[in-house]
Amino acid sequence: MRRFDDDPLAPGAASALRALDAALDGEAVDPEFAALAELALILRQERPAPSAAFAATLDARVERRFAAPAGAPQAPDRNRRLRWLAPGAAVLAGVAAAIVIATGGSGPGAVRALAPAASGGVSSTASAAARTAAPSPGALGPVSPTTAKSSASGASSAAAAGTPGPAPAPVPSGASSAAAAGTPGPAPAPVSTGANRQIVQSAQLALMAEPKRIDDVAQQVFEVIGTEKGIVNSSTVTATGDANGYASFQLSVPSANLQATMSALSELPGSRVLSRTDATTDITGEVGGAGIRLAEARALRTALLKQLAAATTSEQITSLQAQLHDADASVASDLATLNGLRNQVAYSRITLTIQAGALAVVVPGSGSSFTLGRAAHDAGRVLVIVAGVALIALAVLIPVGLVTALAASVGLAIRRRRREHALDLI
Amino acid sequence: MDLPPGRSEGVIGSEAPAGEIQMQSSWERFEALYRSSRDDVYAYVATLLHDRGAAEDVTALAFERAYRRRMTFDRRRGQERAWLFGIARNAALDELRRRRRVARLVAEPTDEREGGVEDGAEVALRRTAVRAALAGLTPREREIVALKFHAGLTNAELARVLGVSETGAGTLLYRTMQKLREACDAKV
Numbered sequence: 001m002r003r004f005d006d007d008p009l010a011p012g013a014a015s016a017l018r019a020l021d022a023a024l025d026g027e028a029v030d031p032e033f034a035a036l037a038e039l040a041l042i043l044r045q046e047r048p049a050p051s052a053a054f055a056a057t058l059d060a061r062v063e064r065r066f067a068a069p070a071g072a073p074q075a076p077d078r079n080r081r082l083r084w085l086a087p088g089a090a091v092l093a094g095v096a097a098a099i100v101i102a103t104g105g106s107g108p109g110a111v112r113a114l115a116p117a118a119s120g121g122v123s124s125t126a127s128a129a130a131r132t133a134a135p136s137p138g139a140l141g142p143v144s145p146t147t148a149k150s151s152a153s154g155a156s157s158a159a160a161a162g163t164p165g166p167a168p169a170p171v172p173s174g175a176s177s178a179a180a181a182g183t184p185g186p187a188p189a190p191v192s193t194g195a196n197r198q199i200v201q202s203a204q205l206a207l208m209a210e211p212k213r214i215d216d217v218a219q220q221v222f223e224v225i226g227t228e229k230g231i232v233n234s235s236t237v238t239a240t241g242d243a244n245g246y247a248s249f250q251l252s253v254p255s256a257n258l259q260a261t262m263s264a265l266s267e268l269p270g271s272r273v274l275s276r277t278d279a280t281t282d283i284t285g286e287v288g289g290a291g292i293r294l295a296e297a298r299a300l301r302t303a304l305l306k307q308l309a310a311a312t313t314s315e316q317i318t319s320l321q322a323q324l325h326d327a328d329a330s331v332a333s334d335l336a337t338l339n340g341l342r343n344q345v346a347y348s349r350i351t352l353t354i355q356a357g358a359l360a361v362v363v364p365g366s367g368s369s370f371t372l373g374r375a376a377h378d379a380g381r382v383l384v385i386v387a388g389v390a391l392i393a394l395a396v397l398i399p400v401g402l403v404t405a406l407a408a409s410v411g412l413a414i415r416r417r418r419r420e421h422a423l424d425l426i
Numbered sequence: 427m428d429l430p431p432g433r434s435e436g437v438i439g440s441e442a443p444a445g446e447i448q449m450q451s452s453w454e455r456f457e458a459l460y461r462s463s464r465d466d467v468y469a470y471v472a473t474l475l476h477d478r479g480a481a482e483d484v485t486a487l488a489f490e491r492a493y494r495r496r497m498t499f500d501r502r503r504g505q506e507r508a509w510l511f512g513i514a515r516n517a518a519l520d521e522l523r524r525r526r527r528v529a530r531l532v533a534e535p536t537d538e539r540e541g542g543v544e545d546g547a548e549v550a551l552r553r554t555a556v557r558a559a560l561a562g563l564t565p566r567e568r569e570i571v572a573l574k575f576h577a578g579l580t581n582a583e584l585a586r587v588l589g590v591s592e593t594g595a596g597t598l599l600y601r602t603m604q605k606l607r608e609a610c611d612a613k614v
Contacts (some may be wrong), residue, residue, distance in 0.1 A: 009593060014598040017581065020603070024575070042556050043575035048472040050465060059488065062460055065453070066490045087576055107475045419519035423565040 198287040198341070199280050201254045201255050201348040205265055206274040211356035213236070215244040221249055221352060224264045228257040231347070245356030251349040266350060274355075287341045294334035301327040456496045459506050460489060466577040467514045473572035474518045484521050488514035508586035511577060515587055552610075559609030567602045574599055 010016075016036055019029045023037030024044060048057075209217040209268040218237045225232055230253030255263045265271050304327055306319040467488060472481035491513050499509055560568060573579045573587060585595035 009596055010600065013596065016603070017596050018601055019597075020574075021580075024470050024578075035609060036603060038552075039556065039603065040575060040611065043571060045553075046556070046560075047469045047576040048478070048481070050468040050472075050482065050485070051478075052470075054485075055464070058464065058482075061486065062457070062489065062493075182567055207542065275470055418523060419516060422519045422522040 077116075094401070189411040196284060197296070198284045198345050199255075199281060200283050200344045201258055202279050202350070203258065203262055203348065204275075204277040204279075204351045205262065205353070206276070207260075207268065207271040207354045208274050208357040209245075209271040209354050210358065211240070211242050211245045214247055214354060214356055217268050217271045217354055218247045218249075219249075220268045221251075221265065221354075224261060224268070225251055225253065228253050228261040228264070230254065230257065230261060230350075233349075240356075243356050247354040249350070249352040251350040251352060253350060255346060255348045256347040258350075261350065265350075271354065282366065283341055287338065287345070290334060290341055294331065294338055296326060297334050299329040301331055335406075430459040449566065452496050455506070456493055459492070459510060462487070463507060463510055466579075467510065470572050471514055471518045473576050474515075474559060474569060475521060480521055480525070485514070487526070488517045489570065503586045507579070511573070511579065511583065511587045526571055555604050555610045556606070560604050562609050563601035563602065563606065567598075567605065570595075571606070 015030075016033060019033035019036055020040050023029050023033075023040045029037040039225055207217065214237065218235070218239075220233060221235075232252055233250040233252055235249045237249070239245055239247075251261075262276070262278070266276065301324065304324045308317065308324065311317045311320055445575040464485075468481060468485045471484045472478055475481050475484065490511070492510050493520070495513070496500050499506060503566070560571065563571070570588075579587065581596050581599065582592050584599065588595060588598075590598070
């Protein structure tokens with residue numbers, strides 16, 4: 001479709017237009033266009049002129065650079081208000097993006113990187129073993145399989161035994177059990193020692209170590225137990241150098257050192273925690289019963305001794321000696337039972353397993369210290385997070401910007417159309 | 427601020443050497459544009475609105491808007507004078523929309539020189555015929571007359587204000603003049 005302004009000038013039109021300009025400039029015009037020139041001059045004479053008062057007023061405003069006279073209120077400028085529309089829309093879009101990011105954080109597609117990284121070189125995947133309460137004290141089995149597959153090559157075992165010392169047993173105010181598994185969350189508070197409560201504590205810990213470092217980690221376990229004055233009841237270490245590597249320990253540590261020991265074992269260099277379970281059992285009743293039985297046995301023995309002293313016949317003496325023998329056995333048995341219970345309270349059992357596997361994030365020998373490698377890793381994560389946020393923001397801002405631009409374009413077109421339509425109202 | 431009478435002398439920014447233009451501040455350029463265009467803008471707006479009071483308001487508004495936007499003017503997109511008349515045209519059309527009032531070109535404004543003693547009967551007759559012919563034009567044709575003969579725009583400036591090509595503006599002007607001339611001849 002051809003537009004009218006694409007058409008060339010009609011023949012003679014260019015000459016007529018030149019004659020018009022010449023007439024307006026006061027120059028001579030070809031007689032052919034004399035009437036046209038006269039018409040142009042008449043039209044120019046019809047030109048309205050501003051009044052002197054208006055001209056003076058406008059001159060003064062221009063001199064003031066359109067500033068309002070002193071004391072006069074500044075007229076609102078619509079364009080000035082509209083000038084804030086674009087930045088305002090951008091800010092709104094940014095806020096909307098932030099809200100989207102914040103509310104979307106809990107969804108499956110959320111930017112998981114926003115969560116703080118696990119410290120101590122331990123990958124957050126260890127949290128797969130969520131904290132769960134143990135249903136009962138009897139359900140405190142080890143999390144990992146306890147059957148050790150010993151291989152012929154490189155297998156070694158170590159066992160140590162000792163008599164428990166007279167360490168005071170921690171006695172909590174609460175009763176029976178509490179168990180939790182998780183990594184490497186804050187260690188549970190030490191069991192409080194009440195006046196008469198007798199509490200047995202136990203724990204299970206499952207670690208993962210690189211296949212070639214099973215031996216190293218196992219050796220560190222021995223060192224930790226030695227430091228904490230504990231006992232390695234039994235151990236099995238299978239170092240195959242591959243994924244079949246495995247180690248298990250049955251440990252006893254003074255109950256007062258249980259939490260320190262668990263913390264040390266959870267932070268062994270070259271390993272990470274897979275799961276951890278802490279449990280307690282209140283045996284106050286059992287200890288009390290054993291004590292009462294022991295006292296009764298001792299009282300019976302004392303009474304038998306008195307009767308023996310007063311016996312006069314050989315038959316009485318023989319009978320009393322037999323009863324005394326039984327009483328001695330009973331006292332010994334009850335004493336052993338009581339000592340066993342006290343030993344359970346004084347020493348806590350730890351079941352530790354180490355299995356071979358690839359560590360997600362391992363910073364050898366770093367523990368929780370700051371290293372350049374970790375800093376670079378953190379920096380990389382920060383960059384990924386920033387890029388993700390920027391991407392999400394762009395995903396919001398670009399459509400918003402396009403819609404805004406489209407709306408502005410349509411608005412301008414409508415405004416222009418209305419303006420042009422205003423001419424038709426004249 | 428004394429202004430030269432009659433038609434504008436032109437635009438300083440468009441006729442001065444490039445180096446000189448760059449030396450001018452935005453305020454100096456605006457002031458020169460104002461000096462050269464004040465009466466032309468008023469004449470165009472008054473013709474379009476057919477109301478002297480409204481024309482004064484719109485003229486002042488147009489210059490104020492031009493002053494506020496002077497930093498946004500892009501010389502590569504056209505001459506300052508055409509840019510200024512574009513602003514004035516939008517302001518005048520907005521005023522027309524606001525008022526929703528029909529303005530007839532030939533009824534107003536009255537010219538102080540109308541019926542002057544120097545005008546002879548033939549000239550007065552001719553002028554009356556021209557006014558009557560103007561009344562027969564469409565609003566858009568009357569706007570072209572106002573821009574060309576009252577505001578003193580060149581064909582290029584006319585094209586830029588109306589948003590058409592220079593050839594298109596010339597064609598519109600030529601057709602309008604032909605129509606006007608035929609109407610005048612018919613009246614006389």
